[in-house]
Amino acid sequence: MHFYHVVLLTLLAVAAISIDALASAEVSKLAAIKITPTIRYNDGKLLRRLNMGYNGLDTEDREISSLIRQAQVYYWTKMGKSKDYVKEALGLKGLKGTELKKNPKYKYYEEFKINSRRPMAVDNLETRQVKKWLYDEVPPQGAWSELGLNAIPAKQLMNNAEYRMYLRYATEFDYQFFQRVKKSDKLTNITPSPSPAEMEARIRIWIKAKRPNWYVEKLLGVENxxxxKELSREYQLFLKLQEAQK
Known part of the structure; x- marks a missing residue:
């Protein structure tokens, strides 16, 4: 693999996993760096020269800059960033009409809008995390806390990438748990979540999966x-949503 390709892949990896700092001034700094590979076979070592502060972007620089932007678009979409956030990060805030569309960065804004309207392929890292939680039998509220969802206002959860990851995990956890329950009479009541939003999310998962009343009653500790049942806010919400689905 050529040195240039190694550099390109490295930059892509950095761009894909970095956080908001990459979305601002740091990108322009990276784009201004020209990496010139000088290969010499001297004692088996690969020497390279890194020239800083090069202002003229050649073909390789433009390719690197474009790929970094594409990685950013993927990251922003994956993290559920808003259109206003992306506009500002791209330096497009305040631009409208022809002025907006003529900007070289507008194509990345368009790409973000398109990606945010369609489901993205499940990220391998997310899949590994979900599988790890399942293997460790982490209760859904543990995943909720680990994803930092306690700090997110309830009204903003639906557009949050971490919330979607939680739903994915909690749904799979409930499916596996329900399969075990059907084969055994032994069932431990769940520990009520300190977060009303998290409990509501789990109740909606039960509704969507059409879980029987006896299962929910046992989980909530209100059977017989x-x-x-009358005093349980969670159970009353379950009945309300269940009726609305009929």
Missing amino acids: NSRA
């Missing part, structure tokens, strides 16, 4: 207790 009509008074407890």
Whole structure:
């Protein structure tokens, strides 16, 4: 593999995993760097020369800059960033009409809008994390906390990438748990989540999966207790959503 390709892949990896700092001034710094490979076979070592502060972008520089931007678009889409956020990150804030569309960075904004309207392929890293939680039998509320969802206002959850990852995990966790419950009478009540938003998310998962009442009653610890069912906010929400789905 040529040195240039190694550099290109490295830059892509950095761009894909970095956080908001990459979305601002740091990108322009990276784009201004010209990496010139000088290969000499001297004692088996590969020497390279890194020239800083090169202002004229040649073909390789433009390719690197473009690929970094594409990696950013993927990252922003994956993290559920808003259109306003992306506009500002690309330096397009305040631009409209022809002025906006003439800007060289507008194509990345368009790419982001298109990607945000369609489901993205499941990221391998996310898949590995979900599988690890399942293997460790992490309760959904543990995943909720680990994803930092306690700090997200309930109204903003639907557009949050971490929330979608939580739903994916909690749905799979519930499916596997339900399969075990059907084969055994032993069932431990779940520990109520301190987050009403997290409990509501789990209840909606039960509704979508059409879980039977006895299963939900056992999980909430209200089986064979009509008074407890009446007082349980979670169970009453389950019944309300269940009725609305009919």
